[in-house]
Amino acid sequence: MLESIFIEIADIIRYWFLDLGTPELLTEIILMLIKLSAILGFIIVNALWLVYMERKVAAYIQSRIGPIHTGPKGLLQTAADILKLMGKEIILPDGINRIIFILMPILIFVPPLMTWAVIPFGRDMTAVDIDMGVFYILAVGSLSTIIFWAAGWASNNKYSLIGGMRVVAQMVSYELPLVLGLLGVVMISGSLNLNQIVIAQDNVWFIFTQPIAFLIYLIAGISETNRAPFDLVEGESEIIAGPYTEYSGMGFALFFLAEYANMMVVSAVCTVMFLGGWLAPFGMDFIPSWVWFFLKMYFIIFLFMWIRWTYPRMRVDHLMAFGWKVLVPLSLANIFVTGACIYIFRGIGW
């Protein structure tokens, strides 16, 4: 029953509207709006939780205990932080491009939200099931580069501009190994549809058939979300806070939460592409598929946090060299080996 609880809720709402005499098209539109606002709520609640989780993981790794006072076990710490930031004045410095400066923190949530629309949360639980899923995610996901860059440029501050330029350089160089890494999975599954990729992992997860692609995706994914050890974009000791330097109050909070929303997207895609998405391992079907998806996603997120609080920041030239001289050739080699293996196995008749 738990397995299909969300689908049943959707059906109840659909029939309720149809009973009221709403036209079918309008019902579908209303249902889609409900689905998207549910996803928005999901993202915001998770982003709030992730800030708390990040602080706790960081504290535990550093032999501290983290927030404990606000709410039970410090759970309301992020909510309190956000409330404080909301109460603050949004400072508009002289010489900024006002429209872009104000617009960018609002737009920063658009790419993650758009990406989440196609990600399968569970069996038959995709808000918009399109055949170009992977392509769509990669296309929309790279839009956030422009937003970071525009925020940095509109701030009229040298640190913001350097940060914005670093975002472009870093994201463009790491987008390539990311895409090439995912290509191996797409070659094996023979589909760009995320649901079909999940179903193709019924026998064996792609992390076992494509381990190198998984590693490449993980490294490039950390870089795409601007997290340590690739957080050159907002390296405090070098450029204050990169593109966010001039932002205060809620503008800063939105950028801050968007970082976690982006991290969730990268982890969710990683789960779908390599860890079998909502498929239950070892035939443990009694736990609903959406719980499995959630657990796997949080495993990857924990991995990201663990890595963040272990390694120091890379140098800019090392970052570029690593991206172009190691990751790109490695991902190309991975594609070549995958293609050759597919050919050989097809010849054998597997």
Next chain:
Amino acid sequence: MFGKGLVKGLKITWKRMLGKKQTVKYPFTKIEMFPRFHGRFVIDPDKCISCGLCVNACPNKVIQLEKQKVGTKQYLTKYTMKIEYCLFCGLCVEVCPKDAINFSEIIDMNQYRREWVTLKMVDRDAPVETIDDNALIDSSSSHKEG
């Protein structure tokens, strides 16, 4: 090479994550002080013989002592420490022949007003002499009997 150091680093942070935490939830749980910690002074007025050695030993003239003669003994009536001038050297503790003044583990001596900082450790009246005389006679007589 080949990420060996990276794995080692992850192992170390994993161990730290599961290991003992250093943070003490201070106002709720007490921090255990070392035995030689120099905290707030405590005086045992019953042990004190008002000899005034601590007053003389103090390099900053922190201690003010008032005494009154009761019978044959000195009786301590007032013991004030201007703790804002104290450098916690511990000479008064060292010099005390009866071990009456000591350091405690109390660390919070901060106050809202400067005049509240001064420690008024003993402030009492001397007992009336007649009663004390009787006690003295009693004790001396019992002493003789014993």
